[in-house]
Amino acid sequence: SDLLTAVTWFKYFQFGYTVMDLAIFNNAFFNATLGNGFWSSIQGHYYFADHFEPILYLLLPFYWLWRSPLNLLFLQSLILGLSAWPVYLLAKKIINPKIALWVALAWLINPLLININLYEWHALSLAVPLLITTYYFYHTKKLGLFTIFMLLSLTVREDIFIVVIMLGVLAMIEKRNRLWIIIPVLGSI
Numbered sequence: 617s618d619l620l621t622a623v624t625w626f627k628y629f630q631f632g633y634t635v636m637d638l639a640i641f642n643n644a645f646f647n648a649t650l651g652n653g654f655w656s657s658i659q660g661h662y663y664f665a666d667h668f669e670p671i672l673y674l675l676l677p678f679y680w681l682w683r684s685p686l687n688l689l690f691l692q693s694l695i696l697g698l699s700a701w702p703v704y705l706l707a708k709k710i711i712n713p714k715i716a717l718w719v720a721l722a723w724l725i726n727p728l729l730i731n732i733n734l735y736e737w738h739a740l741s742l743a744v745p746l747l748i749t750t751y752y753f754y755h756t757k758k759l760g761l762f763t764i765f766m767l768l769s770l771t772v773r774e775d776i777f778i779v780v781i782m783l784g785v786l787a788m789i790e791k792r793n794r795l796w797i798i799i800p801v802l803g804s805i
Contacts, residue, residue, distance in 0.1 A: 620697070620733050624689040627734065633685075637736040642685040645672070649680045669739040671771040688737045696733050699745035700724050702752045709755060743772040747779055754783055754796075763799055770803060777804035 627633065636658065644654040644663040654663040654672060663669075679687055700720040707719035723729065732741050746769040753762035766783070769776050784800035 618693075620730065621690050621693040624693060624734060625686055628686060628689060633736060635736050637738060638685050638688065641688060641737050641739075645676065645679045645688065646683055648672075648676055649683055667739070668774045669772060671742055671768070672739055674771075675742075685737070692737055692741050693733055695742055696729060696744055697724065699729070699748055702745060702748040706748070706752050706755065709752075740773050743769055743776055743779075746772065747776070750780075750783070754787075759795060759799070762796075763803075766800060766803055780804045 628638075633639070640656055640658050640663070643658050644656045647653065647655040647657065655661075656663045659666070663672075675691060678691060681687075700723050703723040704716050704720035707716035711719060729744070732738075732744065746765055750762060750765040750769050753759075753765055766780055770780060780800050781804040782800075784797045784804070787796035787800070
């Protein structure tokens with residue numbers, strides 16, 4: 617994540633972020649630290665009018681420590697880098713403990729993951745480690761932790777429910793206990 621943070625910062629200092637998303641999020645976070653909610657002066661409305669992403673409140677204390685778009689880029693790189701841990705745990709359980717580390721390293725150099733990190737800043741990137749961890753607890757049949765990470769995943773954005781509801785469908789296909797079906801379906805609703 618250090619390398620990707622350096623690359624995102626380089627891109628920032630080269631004025632490479634041209635889609636405005638980083639500016640919109642930085643502006644909304646900055647306003648939130650001033651007590652103005654996630655008001656976006658750029659858009660002229662609260663950010664949540666575009667997407668419902670309550671997980672942003674969990675990042676607010678970290679942003680408050682260093683009010684900068686560079687902090688958002690660092691946090692995104694860090695969070696995406698942390699997604700290698702549940703990938704490692706899954707590989708250890710599903711594939712082979714001897715190659716689990718290699719699978720996690722392959723995950724970190726996955727061009728899709730790198731592209732998520734380098735494109736812009738989006739709260740949707742926070743869903744990556746949360747959904748993988750949710751699936752890990754689904755796979756290991758730990759219903760309590762599954763439910764916690766499922767609910768955290770659902771706070772990332774309003775469209776994550778599609779992925780979560782499919783875990784209920786998967787549980788139905790695998791003929792799991794009814795709770796494994798009901799919890800993702802009700803949580804998604």
